[in-house]
C-alpha cells in the first residue's frame with residue numbers, strides 16, 4: 001500500500017494559507033507547514049497558530065529563504081536563519097524540532113554547511129528533506145499534478161512539497177489530486193518517510209556527505225594543517 005505525506009513550504013501567506021487550511025480541514029488531511037521565519041509577523045503567526053490548532057505540524061524553513069546554507073552557511077548566519085525562526089515559531093514547534101533546508105527543490109551539498117550540521121546537532125533538530133517536488137512554483141503551474149502522480153508511481157512513500165502561495169490558487173487541482181490518490185489506494189499520512197530524514201533529534205541517520213558543502217578553509221570538517229617540520 002503506497003503512502004503520501006503532504007508538506008507545504010514558504011508560508012504562511014495571508015490570502016493563500018487560509019483557503020488551503022479550509023481545504024485540508026474539509027478533506028481531514030494533516031500535513032506539515034515548513035514556515036519561513038520572516039513571514040511570521042502578526043498575520044503570519046495567526047495562520048501558523050490556526051494550522052497548529054488544526055493538527056498540522058509546524059516546521060522551520062529558515063528565516064529568509066535566501067541562499068541555501070550550504071552556499072553561505074557560516075556559524076553566525078546559520079544560528080540566525082534557524083535559531084531566530086525557531087524562536088518565532090515558539091510553542092507551535094513540533095517536539096522533534098523539524099527543520100527543512102531550502103535549496104530550489106534539489107537535493108545536494110548546497111543544502112547544508114558543516115556549521116549548519118553542527119548547529120542542528122547541538123540543538124537537536126530533525127532534518128527533513130523530500131522526494132516529490134512536482135514544481136507548483138514553475139510555469140505552467142498546473143503541470144505539477146501529472147508530475148506528482150508520476151513520481152508517486154515510482155516509490156512506496158512520497159513526501160510531496162507544495163507551496164502555499166501557488167497551490168492555494170489551484171485548489172481544484174489539489175482536489176483532483178486527492179481523488180486520484182484515493183482511486184489509486186494511496187494513503188495520506190502525516191509522518192515522514194524515513195528516507196527523507198537526514199537527522200533525527202540531532203543525530204545523523206545516514207552519511208550526510210551528499211548534503212553538506214565542505215568549503216576549503218572553513219568548518220569543523222576541515223583537517224588542520226600539520227605544523228611545519230622544524231627538523232628538516
Ligand SMILES: [Zn+2]
Nearest residue numbers: 009010061102
Ligand atoms: Zn522553500
